Amino acid sequence: MRIVIADDHPLYLEAVLGQLERAFPASQFHTARNLDDTLALLERETVDLVMLDYSMPGMNGVDGIPAAITAAKGTPVVVMSGVADDDAVRACIAAGAKGFLPKTLESRVFIHAISLVEAGGTYVPAEFVAQPSKAAVTCGPSLDPSQFTVREMEVLTLIVAGASNKEIARRLDLQEVTIKLHLTRIFQKLGVKNRSHAAVTAVRGGLVPEGTA
Structure with missing residues (x-):
């Protein structure tokens, strides 16, 4: 997998790069610090995933997403943000982003989210599923635990x-x-078809708490 990570905060950029290198050791990574550099990089390189900081120079919030999607030529684009309110999530997904990743996500959930997007899904934080009055962003229906046996729930919890x-x-x-x-x-x-998708779906559907250990 070839991934672009664009963020103007060096420490966060380094932290994300380190997580992804450990989780996907065979992948190739490119970094950028602003939207213009990201667009230029996408003109030169063919990649499989683009990760954009919501607040980095040139983004102007949601406004930079369409330009990145066009430059990415079909490659999924996800947004990372230190401010995760429902309006921002809704706007990013409506603009075409395939995921919204709060910078407060635990490492395990962060990697599951990347795997989900890479597999063709869309990731939205679990807390936004539980806001039916603001359902412009749809993360899938709530799941009924009674559909699963006790043993299946134990296995699913350990997967998460x-x-x-x-x-x-x-x-x-x-x-x-x-x-x-x-x-x-x-x-x-x-x-679903794999463990990562199962874990994210279980958290998003309310089956298993996000902080499960």
Whole structure:
């Protein structure tokens, strides 16, 4: 995966780069500090994901998103922001962004969100799902825990916590093949194809708290 990270705060830029390098070690990364440099970079490079700071020079909030989307030529664009209010989230998604990532996201959820967008989904923070009066941004329906067995909920909670199949099997005293069977049923019920999408969908749908450990 080839990723552009654009942010004018050096410490945050370095932190995001470090997280992504650990999570996606085979990926290539490009960085920029403002919208103009980002657009110039997209003219030179073919990439798979563009990450934009909402407040960096040239963005003017949501106004810079369409230009980045055009320059990205179909590559998904996500917005990172230190200010996550529902109006900003709604405006960014309406402008074509495939995700809104508050800078307060935990590392695990941040990586799940990137994986979801890379797989073709759209990420919006879980707290904005629970605001039906401001439903211009739709993150999917709330999920009913009664659709899942107790064991499936245990497995799903551990997925959100970032546990591997082996770790889940050990903690639940089950065989890995049994965990895989549970995962298959969980994916079917959630309508997803992989662990990352399942974790994000579970959090966004209110099945599992975002801070689960």
